[in-house]
Amino acid sequence: MEMIYLIFIIFLGGAVATYLLGKINGVLRDITFLATLIVPAVLFYTQVSIGQTVDFSMSGMNLQWGITDFGYIFAYIVLGLGVLAGIYAVAAMKGKENLGFFYSNYILSIMAMMGILFSRDLVSFFIFWEIMTWSSYLMVVFSGKDVQKVGIKYFIFSAVGAYAMLMAIVTTYSLTGSMMIDSLVTAYPGFDFSMQLLIPILLLIGFGVKSAMMPLHVWASGSYSHAPMAYTAVFSGALSKMGIYGMIIVIVSLVSQIPEGHWFREVIAWLGGITAVGGTLWAVAQDDAKKLLAYSSVAQLGYIIVGVGVGTPLAMLAALFMAVMHGLFKGTLFMAVGAIEKQTGTTNFTEVTGLIRKMPLTFLASLMSIIALAGIPPLGGFIGKWMLYESLVGSDHYMLVIVVFFSSTAAFLYCYKFLFGFFLGQEEPEWAHVKEAPAMMVVPMIIMAIGSFILGVFPGLILNPIDAGLQELGYASTQGRYWEMSMLFNEWGDKVVLQPILYTIIAVFVFFFVFVVAKNFKKTRYVSTKDISSSGEIPKAHENLTFSRGFFQPFLRAVEPLMKHQIDPLYTGFGRGMEAIFDFVRRIYTGNGQTYALYAIIFAVLLLIFKNQLFGL
Amino acid sequence: MELLTHILGAIATVILAFVVGMSYGGIVRKITARVHNRIGPPWYQNFIDAFKLYGKTTAIHHGWMQIMGPAFLMVSSVVTLMFIPVLTNGGWFPNLNFEGDLIFLLYLMVFGPLGMALGAGQTGNPNSAIGVTRGLSQMVGFEIPWVMALVALMIQFDTTSITGLMEAQAQSGTWNMFSSPFAFIAAVLAMLGMFRYSPFDIVGAPTELASGPVSENGGKYLFTMMSSGSIFAFVKLTLYVDIFMGGADNLVILLLKTFSIYMIPVLYGIVSPRYRTEQAIRFFWGWPLFFGVLALIYASIF
Numbered sequence: 071m072e073m074i075y076l077i078f079i080i081f082l083g084g085a086v087a088t089y090l091l092g093k094i095n096g097v098l099r100d101i102t103f104l105a106t107l108i109v110p111a112v113l114f115y116t117q118v119s120i121g122q123t124v125d126f127s128m129s130g131m132n133l134q135w136g137i138t139d140f141g142y143i144f145a146y147i148v149l150g151l152g153v154l155a156g157i158y159a160v161a162a163m164k165g166k167e168n169l170g171f172f173y174s175n176y177i178l179s180i181m182a183m184m185g186i187l188f189s190r191d192l193v194s195f196f197i198f199w200e201i202m203t204w205s206s207y208l209m210v211v212f213s214g215k216d217v218q219k220v221g222i223k224y225f226i227f228s229a230v231g232a233y234a235m236l237m238a239i240v241t242t243y244s245l246t247g248s249m250m251i252d253s254l255v256t257a258y259p260g261f262d263f264s265m266q267l268l269i270p271i272l273l274l275i276g277f278g279v280k281s282a283m284m285p286l287h288v289w290a291s292g293s294y295s296h297a298p299m300a301y302t303a304v305f306s307g308a309l310s311k312m313g314i315y316g317m318i319i320v321i322v323s324l325v326s327q328i329p330e331g332h333w334f335r336e337v338i339a340w341l342g343g344i345t346a347v348g349g350t351l352w353a354v355a356q357d358d359a360k361k362l363l364a365y366s367s368v369a370q371l372g373y374i375i376v377g378v379g380v381g382t383p384l385a386m387l388a389a390l391f392m393a394v395m396h397g398l399f400k401g402t403l404f405m406a407v408g409a410i411e412k413q414t415g416t417t418n419f420t421e422v423t424g425l426i427r428k429m430p431l432t433f434l435a436s437l438m439s440i441i442a443l444a445g446i447p448p449l450g451g452f453i454g455k456w457m458l459y460e461s462l463v464g465s466d467h468y469m470l471v472i473v474v475f476f477s478s479t480a481a482f483l484y485c486y487k488f489l490f491g492f493f494l495g496q497e498e499p500e501w502a503h504v505k506e507a508p509a510m511m512v513v514p515m516i517i518m519a520i521g522s523f524i525l526g527v528f529p530g531l532i533l534n535p536i537d538a539g540l541q542e543l544g545y546a547s548t549q550g551r552y553w554e555m556s557m558l559f560n561e562w563g564d565k566v567v568l569q570p571i572l573y574t575i576i577a578v579f580v581f582f583f584v585f586v587v588a589k590n591f592k593k594t595r596y597v598s599t600k601d602i603s604s605s606g607e608i609p610k611a612h613e614n615l616t617f618s619r620g621f622f623q624p625f626l627r628a629v630e631p632l633m634k635h636q637i638d639p640l641y642t643g644f645g646r647g648m649e650a651i652f653d654f655v656r657r658i659y660t661g662n663g664q665t666y667a668l669y670a671i672i673f674a675v676l677l678l679i680f681k682n683q684l685f686g687l
Numbered sequence: 688m689e690l691l692t693h694i695l696g697a698i699a700t701v702i703l704a705f706v707v708g709m710s711y712g713g714i715v716r717k718i719t720a721r722v723h724n725r726i727g728p729p730w731y732q733n734f735i736d737a738f739k740l741y742g743k744t745t746a747i748h749h750g751w752m753q754i755m756g757p758a759f760l761m762v763s764s765v766v767t768l769m770f771i772p773v774l775t776n777g778g779w780f781p782n783l784n785f786e787g788d789l790i791f792l793l794y795l796m797v798f799g800p801l802g803m804a805l806g807a808g809q810t811g812n813p814n815s816a817i818g819v820t821r822g823l824s825q826m827v828g829f830e831i832p833w834v835m836a837l838v839a840l841m842i843q844f845d846t847t848s849i850t851g852l853m854e855a856q857a858q859s860g861t862w863n864m865f866s867s868p869f870a871f872i873a874a875v876l877a878m879l880g881m882f883r884y885s886p887f888d889i890v891g892a893p894t895e896l897a898s899g900p901v902s903e904n905g906g907k908y909l910f911t912m913m914s915s916g917s918i919f920a921f922v923k924l925t926l927y928v929d930i931f932m933g934g935a936d937n938l939v940i941l942l943l944k945t946f947s948i949y950m951i952p953v954l955y956g957i958v959s960p961r962y963r964t965e966q967a968i969r970f971f972w973g974w975p976l977f978f979g980v981l982a983l984i985y986a987s988i989f
Binding site for chain 1: 744745746747748749750752754755757758759761762765766769786787788790791794795797798801804805808809810811812813816817819820821823824826827828830831834835838841842845846847848851903907908911963964965968969972979983986987
């Protein structure tokens with residue numbers, strides 16, 4: 071049997087089995103769940119080769135599945151994050167109700183994402199896309215809170231995206247008579263201009279919803295924060311990347327082929343830039359860690375969209391590298407929030423403080439991910455940021471680079487807020503009982519944090535497959551031109567050599583750490599954070615001096631004009647308008663027989679009056 | 688052998704930066720005092736303060752992150768120093784100049800403040816955190832015109848490396864402060880915020896926040912922070928000299944150029960009252976931003 075079928079059969083069978091076992095035995099269910107994630111991942115990496123395809127036909131349609139070099143990059147994100155977050159989920163969700171349902175949905179999401187990467191035709195692509203949407207929707211409403219507000223929002227936006235995509239698919243079929251993605255790409259230059267514009271726009275609406283591109287992002291903050299954190303790691307880390315996957319194919323394979331494509335791409339790039347700024351500012355304003363990370367995800371996807379929109383080889387490398395990195399560090403951060411939620415019961419910065427001594431490993435993982443998120447060398451986030459800036463400067467996007475830079479500098483604010491809010495500040499007796507999260511939750515976080523460290527020094531490890539994927543899309547090889555295993559170059563030949571930098575940083579750090587600690591540490595004793603002198607007075611034990619409310623108030627005051635305009639009220643207004651129309655329509659159907667009789671009479675009278683015009687009698 | 692010269696050169700650079708930075712700090716105190724019609728401390732007062740702090744024993748600490756804070760801060764200042772050409776021809780200071788570029792430098796420069804902010808956070812003193820939030824907010828303010836100036840230079844000379852910009856100035860024979868004046872103005876206005884003298888000293892707010900981020904630190908911690916601050920001042924001044932004033936051939940010229948540029952934020956600061964944080968941010972998004980945009984337009988036309 072073909073290995074590709076086997077992978078999907080295991081996924082499907084595993085999803086059903088975990089659901090059923092969930093009603094019988096907890097341990098068996100957990101084992102099946104993990105096996106269903108790990109076995110296909112192993113099979114995929116050992117047995118499936120790039121370019122291998124399977125064909126079959128279903129009700130007259132020819133379908134084709136196979137993995138490409140380009141899809142392989144995203145398969146790393148999906149399977150890597152899927153397995154690690156799965157291990158985490160088993161510990162994180164322990165003791166929750168309805169776990170069989172959660173696990174089978176989780177598996178279905180992973181399966182759907184792999185299906186999207188495998189699909190070489192639009193029909194299976196769409197089917198898997200819908201499975202992904204549905205399984206993620208069920209996760210968003212899993213907690214049962216705010217289903218009306220958050221769940222419906224996600225659902226409506228996904229539905230709009232799906233319909234747009236369906237229209238594009240049907241239009242393609244009517245124009246080319248084939249459902250294959252490749253035949254769309256080959257036939258595309260022959261379409262007339264309106265079709266050349268319509269198909270990418272419709273597809274990009276579909277992909278833009280999933281990748282939370284402005285102005286289609288409004289579902290993201292609620293949905294990311296409402297899904298269980300174990301799933302949000304995948305939701306934000308991998309599932310949103312499916313939008314990026316589709317977007318790159320559309321922009322590179324389709325839009326680049328039309329002469330006017332240049333402007334189209336500029337618009338996308340600027341939408342990405344605005345998304346980045348908006349997401350960052352709103353993230354700074356949040357007091358809830360889940361919301362903060364959700365907005366931060368929107369912003370990070372904005373950077374990726376900028377790279378995709380600009381589309382020079384360096385920008386594409388940057389976008390794809392950032393996509394991988396975002397999966398790593400944002401996955402870790404959502405997991406850390408999940409761990410804190412499990413141990414303390416809250417994720418609000420104004421409630422919980424001073425966890426650093428209680429959850430040191432979670433802090434370590436968060437610290438490394440935050441450094442990666444902020445783009446500070448020597449961690450991996452820096453590589454993506456560097457390449458993005460160099461590509462923007464090198465391709466004459468001078469204002470856009472400032473916009474992106476503003477967003478990523480403002481990101482330091484919420485980075486600090488995250489670390490300070492949870493881990494630093496005054497230790498309150500209220501949280502004295504908190505312990506480190508279980509090992510099964512901590513180990514995946516640490517593994518991913520180490521991953522982002524390694525990629526920061528040896529970006530070539532992941533740039534190699536990215537390069538292969540880009541060559542498949544028609545780019546020339548960039549190895550040696552823009553990057554080596556641990557070196558980066560820009561268009562003008564300026565370089566950053568990562569290894570000596572790392573060694574220097576480590577050497578200086580160790581030297582001064584020893585300098586501060588040597589002869590000093592034994593004599594000093596630890597005192598609690600209550601033992602401080604604030605303005606010359608020593609606070610009493612019951613006095614809570616934690617600074618967490620209005621954390622960045624001065625900054626928010628300064629950027630107030632930028633944050634005044636929101637897209638959400640516009641949608642709400644649109645929704646209200648539609649409701650008013652529907653309400654009017656509803657009033658016609660009064661349910662009263664006499665009113666209907668009146669309608670019939672009016673209709674007959676109108677017919678009589680206009681019979682000459684209507685029937686030409 | 689080559690490694691040894693590199694290491695010795697690096698140590699020499701650090702010592703130079705430390706001495707120059709500390710002396711400048713002392714001279715500034717003297718100048719400020721003279722403007723205030725006081726006598727003021729001697730120029731070497733900062734050395735006395737620093738070594739007194741170094742000699743003190745530390746009795747308490749609040750945890751590992753606090754101890755790592757000063758080390759993080761030092762990493763940022765020393766490593767950025769390694770990437771900045773001190774003299775045009777390298778000379779005794781053959782550091783890692785060719786291994787990184789300006790964008791790398793921009794990001795490395797925030798490494799320390801962020802690490803130090805974490806260290807300050809663990810002390811639990813609310814003043815530290817308040818100072819940090821003000822500092823970070825203000826940083827977002829001045830980074831924008833600063834980056835605009837840098838991007839303008841990058842696109843004008845088609846390079847992002849500091850050595851590349853220095854070569855371009857050597858070839859054309861004019862300093863960048865004359866060949867791209869708007870970028871220079873924007874960068875100098877941004878520098879006012881970078882050095883945190885008045886009117887942008889709300890971060891430390893010496894009178895009411897007890898020095899902001901560094902409160903709760905004493906002894907060796909404070910010594911490390913203080914020397915890191917001095918080294919970092921030297922780094923920033925040398926960077927300005929390198930990219931706008933053609934670098935320096937020998938130490939005397941370097942001192943002349945850095946000192947003269949250092950006087951801009953210092954003298955502006957002495958006669959200024961203090962901005963609130965949001966006023967400071969708005970200041971940077973006013974005229975400095977305007978000059979930044981001008982610089983970008985100028986650079987993309989020429």
